Amino acid sequence: xxxxxxxxxxxxxxxxxxxxxxxxxxxxxxxxxxxxxxxxxxxxxxxxxxxxxxxxxxxxxxxxxxxxxxxxxxxxxxxxxxxxxxxxxxxxxxxxxxxxxxxxxxxxxxxxxxxxxxxxxxxxxxxxxxxxxxxxxxxxxxxxxxxxxxxxxxxxxxxxxxxxxxxxxxxxxxxxxxxxxxxxxxxxxxxxxxxxxxxxxxxxxxxxxxxxxxxxxxxxxxxxxxxxxxxxxxxxxxxxxxxxxxxxxxxxxxxxxxxxxxxxxxxxxxxxxxxxxxxxxxxxxxxxxxxxxxxxxxxxxxxxxxxxxxxxxxxxx
Numbered sequence: 001x002x003x004x005x006x007x008x009x010x011x012x013x014x015x016x017x018x019x020x021x022x023x024x025x026x027x028x029x030x031x032x033x034x035x036x037x038x039x040x041x042x043x044x045x046x047x048x049x050x051x052x053x054x055x056x057x058x059x060x061x062x063x064x065x066x067x068x069x070x071x072x073x074x075x076x077x078x079x080x081x082x083x084x085x086x087x088x089x090x091x092x093x094x095x096x097x098x099x100x101x102x103x104x105x106x107x108x109x110x111x112x113x114x115x116x117x118x119x120x121x122x123x124x125x126x127x128x129x130x131x132x133x134x135x136x137x138x139x140x141x142x143x144x145x146x147x148x149x150x151x152x153x154x155x156x157x158x159x160x161x162x163x164x165x166x167x168x169x170x171x172x173x174x175x176x177x178x179x180x181x182x183x184x185x186x187x188x189x190x191x192x193x194x195x196x197x198x199x200x201x202x203x204x205x206x207x208x209x210x211x212x213x214x215x216x217x218x219x220x221x222x223x224x225x226x227x228x229x230x231x232x233x234x235x236x237x238x239x240x241x242x243x244x245x246x247x248x249x250x251x252x253x254x255x256x257x258x259x260x261x262x263x264x265x266x267x268x269x270x271x272x273x274x275x276x277x278x279x280x281x282x283x284x285x286x287x288x289x290x291x292x293x294x295x296x297x298x299x300x301x302x303x304x305x306x307x308x309x310x311x312x313x314x315x316x317x
Contacts, residue, residue: 003076004037005172005205006061006091011035011070013056017278026278030056032229033070040172041199043206045220045237047213047252049274052226054209058177061207062093075172089119092166096178098158102150108161109146112136115168135164140194156187160194167198177209192219213256217241225249228277228285235309245311247290284313 013031031053038044046054059065063084072079074087095101112132116123133146139160180188210216223240225233233246244250251268270289275281283300287293292315304312
């Protein structure tokens with residue numbers, strides 16, 4: 001079994017929010033104590049509602065933001081801010097918006113060569129161009145696309161260009177921050193199939209950020225469910241979809257559309273709104289919306305327990 005390419009231990013990311021002219025600053029715990037490991041050729045999906053900390057986690061793993069606490073290890077070496085310039089080449093990110101992530105003033109060839117110009121100063125111009133043209137072919141684009149501008153492409157083609165740019169430095173890990181959510185359904189499957197094909201060819205490790213469980217079911221090997229900064233369930237894809245243990249996970253799965261019109265619909269409707277990240281309730285953060293909650297849940301934070309299928313719940317299914 002291949003060694004893990006990336007490991008995270010007790011990752012935290014906090015932000016201090018201004019309280020205004022007379023108010024006190026407040027602490028926002030975007031990510032609170034997350035652990036995971038990722039092996040080559042595998043996909044770890046992180047799912048949850050907007051505001052749960054998924055994108056903050058993506059930025060920490062991509063070394064865009066520094067963790068407030070905890071450790072991030074890449075190929076056995078602890079990631080420190082002073083090492084970012086060297087280690088960042090091994091972790092690249094593909095953003096959600098294919099329209100905003102490409103410079104509209106640059107030709108595609110220039111966009112693809114830019115990572116090499118910054119990080120591989122010993123490469124000649126001819127070598128950079130050759131690699132950029134090869135990468136276009138790898139993601140399913142044609143040679144004539146090299147000299148065009150981003151506005152001349154569809155959303156799916158732009159996301160292929162974003163994937164090509166992320167691969168220019170031969171990374172070991174790709175952070176995919178909702179890479180298909182801005183695309184039409186007819187295009188989503190093509191991009192997902194491309195990502196899976198590239199993973200098989202290059203043995204890439206994917207950290208796949210998403211809120212769409214139907215997509216996660218298609219691409220993931222393991223899944224972490226987050227709620228207000230914490231991991232509340234962690235399991236293999238098969239275990240999580242077949243035998244969810246946390247009430248929140250069950251509610252998410254019940255809201256996933258099914259292609260079978262004859263399937264029994266057992267939608268779980270959560271009562272109440274998602275609490276503010278600036279004012280997380282005492283005890284289990286999900287307790288105000290949970291049909292199982294009692295006084296113990298409202299006073300004590302449950303630990304994520306379970307070796308292969310963990311759930312942060314006092315009364316898991």
